[in-house]
Amino acid sequence: MKNLPLLFCGILTALAFSLMGLVLSSYIQLGSLTQTTETLDELGNPIAGETLYPAMMPGAAQQGKAVYTDLGCVTCHTQQVRRAGYGSDVEREWGKRGTVARDYVTQGNVLLGSQRLGPDLMTIGEREDDANRHHLHLYNPKITSEGKSTMPQYSFLYQTRAVEGAVSANALQFDADSDYAPAAGYEVVPTQRAEALVEYLLSLKLNYSLPEAQISE
Numbered sequence: 779m780k781n782l783p784l785l786f787c788g789i790l791t792a793l794a795f796s797l798m799g800l801v802l803s804s805y806i807q808l809g810s811l812t813q814t815t816e817t818l819d820e821l822g823n824p825i826a827g828e829t830l831y832p833a834m835m836p837g838a839a840q841q842g843k844a845v846y847t848d849l850g851c852v853t854c855h856t857q858q859v860r861r862a863g864y865g866s867d868v869e870r871e872w873g874k875r876g877t878v879a880r881d882y883v884t885q886g887n888v889l890l891g892s893q894r895l896g897p898d899l900m901t902i903g904e905r906e907d908d909a910n911r912h913h914l915h916l917y918n919p920k921i922t923s924e925g926k927s928t929m930p931q932y933s934f935l936y937q938t939r940a941v942e943g944a945v946s947a948n949a950l951q952f953d954a955d956s957d958y959a960p961a962a963g964y965e966v967v968p969t970q971r972a973e974a975l976v977e978y979l980l981s982l983k984l985n986y987s988l989p990e991a992q993i994s995e
């Protein structure tokens with residue numbers, strides 16, 4: 779029993795070194811990642827004068843990300859494309875390549891997600907670049923998903939109001955025979971939160987290569 783304290787200290791030391799090794803190795807491997815160019819020069823450095831990726835997110839999209847987080851969209855949607863051979867994401871055209879750690883270096887709060895009750899959204903800005911369609915989907919997902927979507931509607935992000943003079947420029951555009959269109963003389967317009975959220979969704983793109991993750995042509 780007199781060796782019990784020594785044994786206890788030995789266990790704690792082993793655990794401490796293991797934890798330090800895990801943390802330090804991850805920091806060395808990932809902590810130094812920064813924006814870079816799609817290819818590197820002969821010395822392995824970013825090419826001067828070329829665009830750096832991933833790009834910084836515009837301010838309006840940053841506001842939309844806060845709305846996305848507040849609404850809990852990450853509960854049902856991921857933002858990570860599995861590379862070919864590790865899932866069917868590329869085959870589904872959810873991305874032209876798999877995501878890597880560098881794709882997230884400009885994000886303070888990374889919304890990877892853990893389950894997919896809905897499709898992955900890492901490239902939704904490429905797959906669907908029509909802002910009106912995004913608004914219709916948020917207003918009532920059944921409009922754009924043929925009644926099959928299990929996503930809740932976010933109609934509280936929109937205002938239904940009487941048209942005064944001309945229809946507002948940002949009013950949602952419904953099909954003429956849509957069952958979800960407002961009554962004659964009324965329009966549905968997005969709130970600032972809805973506008974910001976759609977800006978965020980439109981910004982989600984993976985249309986660039988990285989030295990460690992090239993898009994195959």
